[in-house]
Amino acid sequence: xxQSIILVLEDDPLPDLSRLTDRARVITAGESDLAGLLPGAxxxxxxxxxxxxxxxxxxxxxxxxxxxxxxxxxxxxxxxxGLVDSDTQLTNARGVFDQxxxxxxxxxxxxMAKDFRGTYERQRxxxxxxxxxxxxxxxxxxxxxxxxxxxxxARTLGGLGxxxxxxxxxxxxxxxxxAALPSLLPQADWVISAAPLTDDTRxxxxxxxxxxxxDRARFINVGRGALVVQQELAAAxxxxxxxxxxxxxxxxxxxxxDDPLWDVPGLFISPHMxxxxxxxxxxxxxxxxxxxxxxxxxxxxxxxxxxxxxxxxG
Amino acid sequence: xxQSIILVLEDDPLPDLSRLTDRARVITAGESDLAGLLPGAxxxxxxxxxxxxxxxxxxxxxxxxxxxxxxxxxxxxxxxxGLVDSDTQLTNARGVFDQxxxxxxxxxxxxMAKDFRGTYERQRxxxxxxxxxxxxxxxxxxxxxxxxxxxxxARTLGGLGxxxxxxxxxxxxxxxxxAALPSLLPQADWVISAAPLTDDTRxxxxxxxxxxxxDRARFINVGRGALVVQQELAAAxxxxxxxxxxxxxxxxxxxxxDDPLWDVPGLFISPHMxxxxxxxxxxxxxxxxxxxxxxxxxxxxxxxxxxxxxxxxG
Numbered sequence: 265x266x267q268s269i270i271l272v273l274e275d276d277p278l279p280d281l282s283r284l285t286d287r288a289r290v291i292t293a294g295e296s297d298l299a300g301l302l303p304g305a306x307x308x309x310x311x312x313x314x315x316x317x318x319x320x321x322x323x324x325x326x327x328x329x330x331x332x333x334x335x336x337x338x339x340x341x342x343x344x345x346g347l348v349d350s351d352t353q354l355t356n357a358r359g360v361f362d363q364x365x366x367x368x369x370x371x372x373x374x375x376m377a378k379d380f381r382g383t384y385e386r387q388r389x390x391x392x393x394x395x396x397x398x399x400x401x402x403x404x405x406x407x408x409x410x411x412x413x414x415x416x417x418a419r420t421l422g423g424l425g426x427x428x429x430x431x432x433x434x435x436x437x438x439x440x441x442x443a444a445l446p447s448l449l450p451q452a453d454w455v456i457s458a459a460p461l462t463d464d465t466r467x468x469x470x471x472x473x474x475x476x477x478x479d480r481a482r483f484i485n486v487g488r489g490a491l492v493v494q495q496e497l498a499a500a501x502x503x504x505x506x507x508x509x510x511x512x513x514x515x516x517x518x519x520x521x522d523d524p525l526w527d528v529p530g531l532f533i534s535p536h537m538x539x540x541x542x543x544x545x546x547x548x549x550x551x552x553x554x555x556x557x558x559x560x561x562x563x564x565x566x567x568x569x570x571x572x573x574x575x576x577x578g
Numbered sequence: 579x580x581q582s583i584i585l586v587l588e589d590d591p592l593p594d595l596s597r598l599t600d601r602a603r604v605i606t607a608g609e610s611d612l613a614g615l616l617p618g619a620x621x622x623x624x625x626x627x628x629x630x631x632x633x634x635x636x637x638x639x640x641x642x643x644x645x646x647x648x649x650x651x652x653x654x655x656x657x658x659x660g661l662v663d664s665d666t667q668l669t670n671a672r673g674v675f676d677q678x679x680x681x682x683x684x685x686x687x688x689x690m691a692k693d694f695r696g697t698y699e700r701q702r703x704x705x706x707x708x709x710x711x712x713x714x715x716x717x718x719x720x721x722x723x724x725x726x727x728x729x730x731x732a733r734t735l736g737g738l739g740x741x742x743x744x745x746x747x748x749x750x751x752x753x754x755x756x757a758a759l760p761s762l763l764p765q766a767d768w769v770i771s772a773a774p775l776t777d778d779t780r781x782x783x784x785x786x787x788x789x790x791x792x793d794r795a796r797f798i799n800v801g802r803g804a805l806v807v808q809q810e811l812a813a814a815x816x817x818x819x820x821x822x823x824x825x826x827x828x829x830x831x832x833x834x835x836d837d838p839l840w841d842v843p844g845l846f847i848s849p850h851m852x853x854x855x856x857x858x859x860x861x862x863x864x865x866x867x868x869x870x871x872x873x874x875x876x877x878x879x880x881x882x883x884x885x886x887x888x889x890x891x892g
Contacts, residue, residue, distance in 0.1 A: 367691070367714050374684060375685055375688070375689045380685065383846070386849075392849045396857075396858065399677070399855040399857075519706055522704070526704045532697070532701070533697075534697045540708070540711065541711055542711070544710065
């Protein structure tokens with residue numbers, strides 16, 4: 265078999281594909297030269313998964329890569345007609361981020377319950393002020409998104425004694441259907457968004473959702489920024505309709521330095537890092553190489569995205 | 579049976595002892611009138627458990643209460659010869675704080691691993707700066723103190739995938755003896771102090787202990803302030819021999835506003851609140867009332883402190 269051509273949409277640092285040296289020729293492309301290189305590639309590795317360049321560079325006709333892999337769990341940036349309607353297989357990084365993100369969310373829940381931020385601020389002022397904090401065990405969480413990330417979050421919170429409902433598109437064993445959400449939100453202490461971004465989920469956390477949560481509730485988004493109507497979240501926090509929130513993802517990233525969101529009371533802002541533990545890039549490289557070896561051997565790929573649904577099923 | 583006299587060393591708010599109205603006469607004392615009221619009391623409830631007044635007020639001779647209960651897990655303030663050598667029974671609040679403190683410690687571990695504090699500081703500056711953080715699962719913790727609080731911490735961290743050694747005075751099932759500590763510290767990512775304060779444990783976390791921990795290690799004290807040599811912890815943090823630390827308890831509380839400890843890099847300071855979840859005072863009142871009912875019925879008390887050891891055994 266001749267060497268396959270893997271085109272990498274580059275980001276710094278580059279992936280370690282040295283395992284594939286014998287079997288593939290690796291070419292890197294930036295956003296500007298992607299369009300010219302794409303027709304000659306067998307495989308596209310979307311290493312810069314925050315870029316919209318693939319959509320822009322995808323040829324309207326002629327040859328395209330047989331396989332596109334994105335080094336991210338979310339695939340919303342690749343859900344454009346040229347790719348969705350093509351025969352190109354799309355795979356994602358499902359699995360790499362599950363446990364790291366679950367730890368991050370558990371940390372946020374505990375940090376909010378124990379008001380670590382309030383304690384940091386008092387420490388800066390040299391102020392000793394005892395407060396009572398929340399016991400986490402026995403509180404109720406609703407985790408929206410029943411993929412591996414949502415399930416890992418629910419498992420981890422459950423281990424801390426949080427009573428957790430997992431909500432997915434359709435009801436199944438251990439998962440409540442999306443139709444149950446309106447009845448779950450009014451009892452939630454924690455609402456955690458870990459859903460894929462699709463036409464159905466875009467903006468699902470807006471005014472109506474925040475109004476239906478109790479005032480004591482706290483909201484966390486580790487899914488995609490556009491699941492949330494940021495202005496309406498800010499309004500809910502300012503009015504006291506919500507006690508707190510944490511956003512790790514945003515409609516537009518990075519968040520502008522002059523965005524009013526930075527200063528919304530009770531809002532914790534982190535720069536899209538919830539899943540990025542030391543070694544994450546190595547794990548992403550390994551995962552792609554593993555899948556490439558299946559591809560080169562003519563075996564079915566894993567983590568194949570259902571391009572109609574916008575996520576990996578099952 | 580005649581009404582017992584319960585003397586309460588008062589703190590604001592007072593305990594709710596209304597359950598006992600029929601069976602006991604409740605008198606409150608401040609630090610100044612404690613000495614005068616102590617000889618006439620059957621039971622002393624040390625509600626203000628941060629006070630040293632009991633030691634000062636304890637009569638050198640004559641009648642003393644038959645039972646002293648402290649609304650705290652630590653009993654070090656009551657380990658003075660007049661009480662230790664007397665027939666007075668001493669009980670503590672063992673059980674009330676276990677799970678809340680375990681949650682607090684798990685929250686600290688996750689918050690440090692994910693650098694929430696660094697993210698808060700960047701948010702204040704409107705600064706978007708992605709970093710890689712630590713995966714908690716697979717790291718190693720040493721929990722010093724094998725009472726119910728230490729065991730709850732070890733269980734909770736274990737549930738997050740942290741490989742945890744529990745260290746007690748003597749080796750037993752699931753507990754390493756204190757002699758093993760020098761061999762455990764060099765491999766620890768997290769060292770958690772939850773030991774009682776006794777002559778054996780005072781100052782146990784000092785220069786030598788911090789030197790034997792890896793530079794990457796983080797230290798957490800939720801036991802008693804005097805377990806730690808604060809100056810030597812500060813020096814270890816300043817020199818980079820330790821990556822981080824969190825103290826919830828201090829040699830002297832509250833910490834003075836001009837104490838240099840407030841500004842030590844990598845040190846998180848909280849005002850002795852790790853176990854104090856909403857409802858903690860009610861739980862402490864209930865626990866005392868439960869034990870009083872046993873006492874009034876002539877049954878053995880629970881949570882009886884071994885006054886030679888300085889903690890409740892078993």
